[in-house]
Amino acid sequence: xxxxxxxxxxxxxxxxxxxxxxxxxxxxxxxxxxxxxxxxxxxxxxxxxxxxxxxxxxxxxxxxxxxxxxxxxxxxxxxxxxxxxxxxxxx
Amino acid sequence: xxxxxxxxxxxxxxxxxxxxxxxxxxxxxxxxxxxxxxxxxxxxxxxxxxxxxxxxxxxxxxxxxxxxxxxxxxxxxxxxxxxxxxxxxxxxxxxxxxxxxxxxxxxxxxxxxxxxxxxxxxxxxxxxxxxxxxxxxxxxxxxxxxxxxxxxxxxxxxxxxxxxxxxxxxxxxxxxxxxxxxxxxxxxxxxxxxxxxxxxxxxxxxxxxxxxxxxxxxxxxxxxxxxxxxxx
Numbered sequence: 001x002x003x004x005x006x007x008x009x010x011x012x013x014x015x016x017x018x019x020x021x022x023x024x025x026x027x028x029x030x031x032x033x034x035x036x037x038x039x040x041x042x043x044x045x046x047x048x049x050x051x052x053x054x055x056x057x058x059x060x061x062x063x064x065x066x067x068x069x070x071x072x073x074x075x076x077x078x079x080x081x082x083x084x085x086x087x088x089x090x091x
Numbered sequence: 092x093x094x095x096x097x098x099x100x101x102x103x104x105x106x107x108x109x110x111x112x113x114x115x116x117x118x119x120x121x122x123x124x125x126x127x128x129x130x131x132x133x134x135x136x137x138x139x140x141x142x143x144x145x146x147x148x149x150x151x152x153x154x155x156x157x158x159x160x161x162x163x164x165x166x167x168x169x170x171x172x173x174x175x176x177x178x179x180x181x182x183x184x185x186x187x188x189x190x191x192x193x194x195x196x197x198x199x200x201x202x203x204x205x206x207x208x209x210x211x212x213x214x215x216x217x218x219x220x221x222x223x224x225x226x227x228x229x230x231x232x233x234x235x236x237x238x239x240x241x242x243x244x245x246x247x248x249x250x251x252x253x254x255x256x257x258x259x260x261x262x263x264x265x266x267x268x269x270x271x272x273x274x275x276x277x278x279x280x281x282x283x284x285x286x287x288x289x290x291x292x293x294x295x296x297x298x299x300x301x302x303x304x305x306x307x308x309x310x311x312x313x314x315x316x317x318x319x320x321x322x323x
Contacts, residue, residue, distance in 0.1 A: 022239055023273070025199050074156070077149055077185065079192040080239060 007056045009090035010063045016076045016083045017048035051075055054090065063087050092319040094120040095133040097159050097179075104140035104176065108296040112137075115300055116312055128158040135172040135315065136163050138179030140232075140294060150193060150235045151181030160186060172216065172315070173288045177233055180280075180290035189283055189290045190248065191240030193233075197273025201234040205305070206271050208279050208293055209259040212252050215286045216318035220310030226263045227307035229293035231271060231279075236292040238274035238281075245275055256280035256291055 018024050024046050031045040053070070057063035067085045076083040094112045098105045105122065113120040123130060125143075130136060143154040154160055160182065167173045167188055175183040183189045196202055205228050210221040221227065240248070248254055256279040260269040265277045272292075280291030295308025 021241065022194060023197070025195055025197055025273075029199060074148070074152060077152065077192055079184070079190075079241075080194055 007058055008060075009054070009056050010060065011088050011090045012053040012055065012063065012067050013086045013088070014051040014053060014067065014071060014075055014083060015048060015085075016051065016071075016081050018046060019080055019082055022080045048081075060087055060089070092118050092316060093132055093134045094118050094137060095123040095130055095135070096120060096137045096139055097123050097125060097163070098139075099125045099141065099143035099154050099157065101143050101145050102139050102141035102178070104178075104294065104296065107294075108137050108139050108176065111296045111299045111309075111312060115309070116316065118316070123159050125154070125157040125159045128162050130159065130162045130166055133166065133171070134319065135174065136166055138163070138173070138175040138182050139296075140177030140179060143178055143182060146178070146235075149181075149185065151178060151183075151185040154182045155186035164188065167283075167288050170285065170287050174217070175288075175290040176294055176296065177236075177292055180292055181235065183288065183290045188288050189281060190244050191238055191278075191281070193235050193292070194237045194239050195235050196233070196237050196271075201232075202236070202271050203230075203232045204271060205230050206279075206293065207259050207261050207263070207269070208256045209263050209265065211254050211257055215255070215282065216315050217282065217286075217289045217311060218255055218314060219317060220312075220314030224263060226259060226261070227310075228298070228305060229295060229308055230297040230305075231293050233272070233292055236272040236274065238276075238278040238292075240275065248278075248281060249276070251284055253281050253284065254278055255282055255289065256293065 027045040027047045034042045071083045112118045181193045210225040257277040259265045295311045298305040298308035
């Protein structure tokens with residue numbers, strides 16, 4: 001797709017986290033490892049995903065709307081995960 | 092009965108199930124490449140085990156957008172049968188044909204074992220080859236087989252008798268010790284409310300040939316065929 005004059009490049013940072021009701025055995029294992037290292041004050045570790053998405057859009061709002069769809073349909077599974085998206089104008 | 096087995100890049104149980112359907116049961120069986128979109132002649136679509144699209148992002152997440160799976164949604168909407176085994180179960184939950192999700196096993200281990208499973212309901216084609224409470228032994232092999240859903244979804248599964256298979260001990264007791272992966276309510280397999288879509292983590296196709304020493308899974312496929320015979 002060629003970039004026309006009225007579209008702007010954006011970069012999105014997408015954070016996908018497990019919903020609080022979903023157990024995270026990997027996070028629990030990491031917390032246990034930290035405890036073995038002496039970090040006894042760490043009470044909880046939850047592991048999620050960080051995804052960078054570059055895209056073009058007419059506006060920041062339309063980029064945000066498109067990213068919400070992308071997250072709902074693929075990047076996150078709403079049954080087990082939450083997400084948040086930060087959109088930045090690309091330099 | 093016309094069977095179709097979806098083949099994704101990364102599927103690895105597709106030939107096992109095709110062997111059972113075609114060679115053991117003598118049914119016309121077609122391998123369906125994931126880019127195909129006309130599945131209208133099929134009676135039963137099987138989504139096999141494996142690692143579709145490398146299981147990138149989440150198990151089964153990317154497979155849902157393939158043309159073959161879009162056609163599978165139409166197939167299911169017509170009331171025709173769809174069966175997802177292992178990765179296939181994960182695909183069916185990801186695309187919403189079945190409720191809930193399959194997440195990392197409780198102990199983080201990939202579990203490769205044989206486990207007793209109790210048949211909870213026998214009035215559906217999938218399970219009519221068994222008797223109620225029948226305890227069968229099926230192979231399991233998965234890293235993300237822990238069934239999860241919110242409490243209200245679990246309640247509706249229980250209330251609507253959508254749980255067809257539960258992990259149990261050798262005596263049929265359903266308890267935490269007999270739960271290989273932490274699945275809520277020991278869920279090993281469920282169907283949709285209409286009963287035409289089945290998803291299960293255990294592998295009946297790996298227990299359907301006498302040469303392998305265990306044929307506990309064969310009655311599932313035979314039950315399906317009985318329905319077809321009765322319909323003729």
